Amino acid sequence: QQFSISFQQPSDCGVDSYFDISSLSCVKCGPNQVSSKSGLACECQTGFRVLVSNGASITCQQCPEANQVVTQDGYGCIHCSGRVGENGKCQCPKGSVLVERDGNGNPLTESRCEACNATEPAFSAPDRTGNRCVRCEDSFINSSQSCVCGSSNVQAGGMCFPSNSLPTSVVPNVIFSQLASSVVSAWFSNFMYSSAAACLLFSNRTACQSLGNMCVMNMHSFSTINNDACGLYNTVYRTTAAQGSSQDISYWRANLPWLYYGDQLGLASRILQSEPLPVGFSFKGAQKNSNIELRAAVYSVRGEFLRWEGIGGGNLQLCPDTPTRQQSAFTFGTAYKQSCVLSVSELLNGYPEPVFYDVFLVIQKPQEDKHLLAVPLLNTKQQFNGQFTNEGSNMNNWLLTRRLMLVDTLSGRQNSLSSSPGVIRVASNIKIGFQLVPNTQKGQVYPPLMTVTYSDIPVTDPSTQTVTVSFSLEYTMDQEEARIKTDIALGVLGGVAVVHSLLKTASWKRRIASPLIDLQTLMKFLVFYAGDLANVFFIITVGSGLYWLIFFKAQLFVSVLLPLPAQEERFVVYVGCAFALKTVQFLHKLFVQLSVDIFFIDWERPRGKASKHVEGSGEAKSQASPVSIWRTYFVANEWNEIQTIRKINPTFQVIAVLFFLEVVGFSNLALRDPSSDLRRSPEAYKPPYSLILRYGVASAMWLCIGLIQMIYFTIFHERFVEDKIRQFVDLCSISNISMLLLSHRCFGYYIHGRSVHGHADTNMDEMNTNLKREAENLCGQRGLLPNSDTQTFQISITNRLRAHYDRIIEPINRRSGPSRLVDASANPCEQSTKAYHTMNRFLGSVLDHAHREMDYIVKDKLLFERLIGMEFIEPLDKSIFYNDDSHSFADVLFYGNEAVLLVFDTLFFCVVDLGSQNFILAAVLTYLQQLVFRLIRNGMGRRNLASKTLVDQRFLI
């Protein structure tokens, strides 16, 4: 292959080759040469000096004379006065320097070892390279007045301390509590004593910070032991009490880092909930202040102050992400959570040493300097006298601290600082929580609390090991008040619901004309109560949803914050209740509608004689010409068709809701952030959804569109395009057919359809003439009473009438029952036609006041009767026909129950969405639900119609 090379890297080249950085391949070294430590060049073997070096290559030569060794620079040969070291070069004893050239740079023939004068006034010791004598470290001079530490002092960490100041035996253990093990840390062994001593004795600030860092690396844990990291910190803290505190903060000792908020439990609530921040947060408007600015003082593990660093841009967020998304964590009110899985090997490479953050919240009041408020830290892995006091949620057991580290790969190194660590510790879960001051109107919050959870990971195979880390911001407020208000509303409305259900039950008892309170009554009451309670739950949940939606999204100054996902459970239960109860009500309605009694009364009388050709005999026989059944068929067919029409278009409803939620983007209102934009950039951070807000948006959208549709259909469509219900009533009138509808035993509806022209069973000429005459007001009015227009009535019938009705209808009903021996002889079909004719005649005569004992009166319903849906007068003697211009017979159709259906659809949609968080799925399932119930209602309704009115099912198409 052209332009292809084989892959080699410096570590692949052997000891006698080097890696040529131009050709990216291994090249042999010259004679007497070996590759250097980096592998990128050659150097002379031990005992060989560089003879010629021209940049690219060198020539090596053994030193000419015996006993000569190569000089430090590698170019010369020299005799050693002292020892020869392992590298083949001269070596001097401790405290001496090696001299190979004189002061003017002329090489000596024999090297010298010069001892550095350690005493006053020289105070000198060899420098780090061992080439010169320079002034030694201050602590040596201070402690021993010499550059030798002396036996009465303690030398540690390159410094010299007077003894007796601190316990010399320290516990250099780092406790990894998750692994139930501890590691003797090389870092602690090397520097713990010296840091503590330098901090205590010399007030060395970096040493103090370094000691504090060790305490942090040991999870701030302290106990009665006083010689582990935090023990030493506390010893120093107590010993230096005389030095006073920094910045007027009593827990912050001068020179020491501030690590603890006191050394007792029980102070946390005083720190977290005593005083709100001086500046309030607001989401919108001119005084918009929704930016959380955090700033940290950053220290290296050695205790050096590195810089002030603004938090954001990924310094606490270990998961990589785009800056825009990462920055959105610091917008007040945006529920932020970022988590990812990191590889241990990347952590080992990226964080060779931990850095430490002292986090502050920047407070910028107008016309004032910046102030910083210390952010307390809750370390869940902290031990207090061996107890994990910070793990629970009881604030009184917490011990708040400061100073945070992210990744510690240092303290777990056991033998030396360059060995690889046995255990690493990662801040796997950092959460910053804000709590709103109760009843604030100005967006006041308490100081934030940072909760950190560290994970201890034993390093076994770094390249495959992973650790899950997350960073989140959480905003809470006291939800107790909202809960109580909801409970009160539930109690009050629940009580009203009981009364309403009792009323309904009473009305129902009246309508079935049964005075007994039996199990059925109880069941009915429960069903009614289910419906009313469902409405209560629905009102409360929609109210809550809208409350949170409006108050959270529209607030200028922050005064409410959303419930956390865990706090939403109660709400979800309420929605579930609403849905379950509404389903009961809906199914009950459906069942009732599928069992109403219907009869079509044909007023048409035969016009004359028809000559009937009797088959077989060939004779023509004259008899009354039959009244055509086709008008009844027509009316029944129309009734069949209007069974499932609704005041809205349900499919359009589903599609429109979906359109507004998903295409226009109203679903973005349900995100847990203060923004009320409908369009979000795809690059922006997308917070999780709030279930309450989703429910609020979805139900509001559903109800709004439903309402708009209802208004459109009522105001415009039914008036100017088509009103199916009115059409049906008109059809009854034109076709000379009345309709009797008994929804209860003694209650129902009556549509008066007696033609004003006397006959309707006629040809096109006459029909057209009739229609024209009526249009020109040339004939009587259609009403039941003379000179009235009222065609529709609610009727309360007497028991007697009902009993008669039942007696006539009996043979028909028996047809659908199991066949019995007693009437096996009779032709069921013939019987039912006979019953039909009997019923037709009977009802016609009742309506014509022909039956004295089953007479009726017509009256208006009282306003109050209308309101509570119950008749005050019991029809004991005469049946009562109540005028009803509002077509309330539609109550036995879908049309008259739009409220129940709409709420049921809304709840169905919302429940599916709460379960799946997917509006599209909710829309699809709602559509299917509507389809299925429409099919059931249509199919069963048709069967009921056919069986009750004796119209053959084949004509109900």
Add this chain to the structure above:
Amino acid sequence: QQFSISFQQPSDCGVDSYFDISSLSCVKCGPNQVSSKSGLACECQTGFRVLVSNGASITCQQCPEANQVVTQDGYGCIHCSGRVGENGKCQCPKGSVLVERDGNGNPLTESRCEACNATEPAFSAPDRTGNRCVRCEDSFINSSQSCVCGSSNVQAGGMCFPSNSLPTSVVPNVIFSQLASSVVSAWFSNFMYSSAAACLLFSNRTACQSLGNMCVMNMHSFSTINNDACGLYNTVYRTTAAQGSSQDISYWRANLPWLYYGDQLGLASRILQSEPLPVGFSFKGAQKNSNIELRAAVYSVRGEFLRWEGIGGGNLQLCPDTPTRQQSAFTFGTAYKQSCVLSVSELLNGYPEPVFYDVFLVIQKPQEDKHLLAVPLLNTKQQFNGQFTNEGSNMNNWLLTRRLMLVDTLSGRQNSLSSSPGVIRVASNIKIGFQLVPNTQKGQVYPPLMTVTYSDIPVTDPSTQTVTVSFSLEYTMDQEEARIKTDIALGVLGGVAVVHSLLKTASWKRRIASPLIDLQTLMKFLVFYAGDLANVFFIITVGSGLYWLIFFKAQLFVSVLLPLPAQEERFVVYVGCAFALKTVQFLHKLFVQLSVDIFFIDWERPRGKASKHVEGSGEAKSQASPVSIWRTYFVANEWNEIQTIRKINPTFQVIAVLFFLEVVGFSNLALRDPSSDLRRSPEAYKPPYSLILRYGVASAMWLCIGLIQMIYFTIFHERFVEDKIRQFVDLCSISNISMLLLSHRCFGYYIHGRSVHGHADTNMDEMNTNLKREAENLCGQRGLLPNSDTQTFQISITNRLRAHYDRIIEPINRRSGPSRLVDASANPCEQSTKAYHTMNRFLGSVLDHAHREMDYIVKDKLLFERLIGMEFIEPLDKSIFYNDDSHSFADVLFYGNEAVLLVFDTLFFCVVDLGSQNFILAAVLTYLQQLVFRLIRNGMGRRNLASKTLVDQRFLI
């Protein structure tokens, strides 16, 4: 506020304060002290020495004796033998070292300056701190045999070169071609000559790399000038021709970095398209190989080899993102594009020095070592003799190069290396392109090409300036073949369409019985052609969509790659054509359906005499009892209702498609990557959508679900639940009403509905008896011909019959025209009823063969006639009734045109989606479209029905 501090930082503390790292505040220094450079501690003022230092604080004291100055270590006082420097300490002349202590570290009372011996054998010069004499740099010794460079040599960059080897005056300009300016770069001024000289004279490898880097920083641009960066590189390249090449690659000179693929234009195609990679890519299966492994040799700007680095994890991807998403760039076949806006200040902080990448593709054949294939680079900003030859798309003008840098903030520094840069250069657009070998079945690709575009940004206000950067991978294949195949298919099918349209036109001419070829004929032909052409476009686009979907997503070894978005335009135009033409066809169909002639023939004859009560006179008059019109109303009403029923449920169709696309996740199949998973993790990288695949998925889904629905409705629903069309035919028969339907002037349909019982206008008893008799096969058959069952016919009527029909219908049609003077006297309503009766009688008698001159015959249609939809026999003498059991009269309803409607809906959905890339919006609009056209068809159809059949609109409900 408790726990709050004011914000101070080291730079805020004045010259006499230091920043206390414990208390994070400024603290005053002691007397005679100033703050140190870092601001974190105090040091003694000039002329003061440290008397006591205890770690935390120091005490300063002026040197006791006059003429004494402070020693270098700051603790002692000393007399100077030489000058006193600006810092108040002793200073020695060049070439000398300062001695303040003797060899044993004892302080001297007076400092000495010792000159270093520069000549052989000492070869010494002061070290960097000026404290000791050490061996000087090799180049000095090599060039001048001394540590002084001498006048005959050139000293540059800390090295000493013999003169005459290179032009001493170099052009240290960096050209920023976008800004049309050049900058005299401090880096180039300092190191360009020395790098070139060291490379050429000493074969110093890092110097060679450094020189190459400068050429890269100057955009690889070369011209006839031989003393700018690339000029020097080329000079060295030519001069060292004798050294041979590295790794057998002729463009790669030993010791030099490989920068160019030759120095002539025109070689690019040989490099890019001569030889495919030895390893093919495959998406799936056991030999899955879809991982692109890139590896880069990374060099610092100084020419040091830093490491081998695997590309990925963000080293070429400047935009931060999660590792998962970033890594998905390197899955073969995934169209990857990541872009973002970076702040200039972040770039300045994050990239103080550029690093350079030599990128290779790792080739890992089974059982072989890793090989690396050099990835050529196309730098669009490269100039070749002043021309931007790489900017065009003509491969023959390209000059390919190697070595890439990302951010260069160094070369733009003008005065010194520590000054801030005037201009920075960013690789704002990096694209890696793979091209498939034509006709490969093994996933072979040519070597990838990396295209880089640099942006030059003049730094004016770094904190607000931004730069947009992007990183993308692109996969292409030769689309010419696919284009040609599409064109061929289009041509062939287009020809077939012409023939088919001609046939249809001929059939239409036959059916309207007009032999003339006039403008109307031409228009009709064009409309038919539009429909056929729409089908052709539809077939081709769906075919292409499915082709790409199946072949791209399902391939094992890569053999096809998706067209780029720019290559999809043609496809979108085809879809647009299909939609536009289909709309024409659909609207035409709709118009034709809304103007058919319909007449219901009532076979019922009066049964007897009815006594009619004549108003006004009070007398009863006997006349033929009228035949009830209600059966006609019923039939017309039913016909009105079946106008818009379809073979599928169109709303269910929309919802189901939406469900499968968005909820089940089929839309993920349209993503530009090889994965065929329906569910994607929300964290995963989401490639852009391919329009072709979106169309393919959507149309396939639409057609599939449509087909399934059609099968369900035909096989199950119509057989076991309800068949509206058959119901209508049955209804005709039961109601004793025939239907004549003339869709063309002389062509139409006839439904024979003469009741087998003679009478249908009867009461319930008789109806039930009739139905029962028919069920028990006790009566004749329903067909037009005796003993046949065929009730539905296609009819070709003679011109004479049609003329008669028109003559009778004339008064009715006139009614809807404007009122004219001539018939102002006649009652239009009466006239039309008269016409109705006349027509009823006339058609009845024609069907009863009562008119000799307008007789008809019944026959079967030939198979071929059926196939091409045209009648061979012209009805000259007798009308012809063709038996038609397949209910083809549904052609004048939506029911019979399901194919057109389904394709129209599909195209509507897809066109909206192509425009908006939003399936939900497409679904919503498709639903609305269906709704609107259904309303139009229903409303206008109802009006047509009423006007043609004289049934009052009020009965069509």
